[in-house]
Amino acid sequence: MSALFDGRVEQGSFTLEVSLSFESGTVTGILGPNGSGKTTLLRAIAGLTPLSSGSLTVDDSDWTSFAPQDRSVGLVLADPVLFPHLSATDNVAFGPRSRGVAASAAGQRALEELDALGIGELASRKPKALSTGQAQRVALARALATDPAVLLLDESLAGLDPQTRTSVRGVLASRLAHFDGTTIMVTHDPVDALTLADELVFLEDGRLTQRGTPVQVSAAPRSAYAATLVGLNLLPGHATGDGLVATGLGEVRTASEVEGECWVSIRPNAVSLWRSPPDGSPRNTWQLTVTGVEVLGQTARIMLSANDSRLVAEVTTLAVNELGLVAGAQAWASVKATEIDCYPR
Numbered sequence: 001m002s003a004l005f006d007g008r009v010e011q012g013s014f015t016l017e018v019s020l021s022f023e024s025g026t027v028t029g030i031l032g033p034n035g036s037g038k039t040t041l042l043r044a045i046a047g048l049t050p051l052s053s054g055s056l057t058v059d060d061s062d063w064t065s066f067a068p069q070d071r072s073v074g075l076v077l078a079d080p081v082l083f084p085h086l087s088a089t090d091n092v093a094f095g096p097r098s099r100g101v102a103a104s105a106a107g108q109r110a111l112e113e114l115d116a117l118g119i120g121e122l123a124s125r126k127p128k129a130l131s132t133g134q135a136q137r138v139a140l141a142r143a144l145a146t147d148p149a150v151l152l153l154d155e156s157l158a159g160l161d162p163q164t165r166t167s168v169r170g171v172l173a174s175r176l177a178h179f180d181g182t183t184i185m186v187t188h189d190p191v192d193a194l195t196l197a198d199e200l201v202f203l204e205d206g207r208l209t210q211r212g213t214p215v216q217v218s219a220a221p222r223s224a225y226a227a228t229l230v231g232l233n234l235l236p237g238h239a240t241g242d243g244l245v246a247t248g249l250g251e252v253r254t255a256s257e258v259e260g261e262c263w264v265s266i267r268p269n270a271v272s273l274w275r276s277p278p279d280g281s282p283r284n285t286w287q288l289t290v291t292g293v294e295v296l297g298q299t300a301r302i303m304l305s306a307n308d309s310r311l312v313a314e315v316t317t318l319a320v321n322e323l324g325l326v327a328g329a330q331a332w333a334s335v336k337a338t339e340i341d342c343y344p345r
């Protein structure tokens, strides 16, 4: 399954004009400043906003003139929208039922989807007896239960508190790993983008400014927005218990409870740099090589690497001179365990 959007949408004085392909089994993160056209793109794919010109093709079928209900699309918004009088199972079964699936098969499918999203035990609850995070899992299950060709997520995790967001992000990542359609996800959150998306698409003022994998975009962001967004350090790791995670930089001690494969995220301004190993520091400490220095007014971004892993530190420009931070120099980086977050991968 694949989709090709090659079109133009006019809304008042705003114009979105992009040509983008989306592969099956992948997650594409759509990013960009407010008003750049992200939601407009999703609405156009869902058939809720008409194209002024161009086309949308999904699996060799021309969807351009299809009504929304004739498109194989699942859409999940920031706020879960559920039928208040139906149980979680019936909410999820509604999609397959309305596509002609028999009641028992639709109910069975709904239970499987709820299980896959970790809320099988809440199947008989009505929406008013669900927390926001649980209701959003039901909304995700409902969108997935119809096996849509295209799953559209518009800030679907934005309404959740940080802890709930982390757990819903984890179950969503596991579920999407087995989803055959293509997922197109609008988000402002760097962690959502970097942990869930295979590819990132940046829009600005209705135009495509960059497309690439998170690693490609991090290596060469082409806009200030992209640079800030991917500024977050994100290292693949494997939790070995007691808050320890093995990463390319070495062992990382975190304050988060995490198991198995995970992402370790570190904000660049949480990294302290030293000329020699900080004596007796209880912090995580690693020796790295400076690979680049980017001065941005009073602060500087220092690119470092060790064992093929990269780390970005943000320090004052004064520190750049004091520590002799030039390409090729050795430096010690330290980060407090409480400044390190982990997310399931």
Ligand SMILES: Nc1ncnc2c1ncn2[C@@H]1O[C@H](COP(=O)(O)OP(=O)(O)OP(=O)(O)O)[C@@H](O)[C@H]1O
Pocket (backbone or CB within 6 Å): 011, 012, 013, 014, 032, 033, 034, 035, 036, 037, 038, 039, 040, 041
């Ligand atoms: N119905 C409409 N009529 C006229 N202009 C509209 C309409 N809907 C959206 N717009 C304009 O289209 C532009 C793109 O809006 P869109 O919602 O797609 O941006 P976005 O990137 O999703 O923004 P945000 O991050 O704030 O959600 C904005 O300038 C917006 O004001």
